[in-house]
Amino acid sequence: MQAFFTYGKFKKADVKKLRGFNFIRDITHAESKIVAKDTGEVVWDKQRDADELDRIYNFKRMLITHEVRFETADLFKQTVYGAKDSKEAGGSKQLIPKKKGYPVDIYGGYFRENTAYLAVVKVTKKTETIFKVVKIATSQVATLDKARAQSPAEELSVLTELLKPQFCKTGRNGKSIETSFKVVLPRVPREQLFQNKKYGFFMVNSDTLLHNFQELWLSREDQKVIKRMATAKYGVTDHDLLSVFDAITSQIRQYFNLYDINQFRSKLINGREIFFNLPIRGDEKSLGKVETLENILIGASASATTSDLKNIGIKTPFGFLQVARGIELGQDTAIAYQSPSGLFKRIVRLSSL
DSSP, rough: OHHHHTTOOOOOOOOOHHTTTHHHHHHHTSSSSSETTTTOOEOOHHHHHHHHHHHHHHSSOOOOOOOOOOOOOBBBOOEEOOOGGGGGTTTTOOOSSSSSTTOOHOEEEESOOOEEEEEEEEEEEEEEEEEEEEEHHHHHHHHHHHHHHHHHHHHHHHHHHHHHGEEEEOTTSEEEEEEOOOEEEEOOOOOOEEETTTTEEEEEEESSEEOOOOOOOHHHHHHHHHHTTTTTTSSOOOOHHHHHHHHHHHHHHHHGGGGGGHHHHHHHHEEEEEETSSSSSSSSSSOOHHHHHHHHHHHSSSSOOOOOEEGGGGGEEEEEEEETTOOEEEOOOEEEETTTTSSOOOEGGGGGG
């Protein structure tokens, strides 16, 4: 194994040939123990080490970290809408001018600014205090970077001024009504991990979009069924597939609190009878049990992926966790800072900031 894993002793090889390289298979099929020549140490005992690997593979929780990021590229989504689409010209979209002095009712414009990163503000209402996630547009980054170069206090002051229009509305009498707020986290990367009682652990991608962090755990038998599903020549029965469906919905019912958004959790559980009556495999026109389970696994993954489950009564793309009115977090919410390895974690309650 030195040629593959020891620094300075790497073997030059054709990359294409390495695509089929599987050292795990080679050592798990070794009939005798593998002993280090220099020390006589047993470095691989098939029965002992295969049992240990099996124990590890059955852990119900693994150390998982997700990359967080600050976007600094395009200012706007690339699509440019025509003047007829603007509200000023009788359309339905609130457009952003392409350039200064280019009215949208004549030249059209962009519909949405790109989000560079996020901030969290504390909003005190009459009966409660909440924390609201707000977006920082790419067009605002240069101004904030300049302020931060002077001091953190200056950055906070400039950010507060930039956010004021979001917390100001016009009342029925035409007077301006301002909601008081305080910036508690001025720079929050996209995909930042948070935790609270309502959702458990979850990632925040924008001011309206959440992503799942909860990993799905399935037994070894269920994993074998899923493996057989991928190849048509290996048979799977209705009972096998229904068992996997029940195992997945049981996990989602117990641990996936985030899937109460768009009623995903209840709709998936209520879709069992429809799933029961599906054929094992679908065709070009409709999905069967196998394809439906594959889509459930895609939508329930700890990522931004979504899937189509209209065939069991879920019209919204499964896993699309959007809060249209904006993300509001309770006082028990905490931000979770992780090291890249996931070995170290620091939890800070928003209420303490």
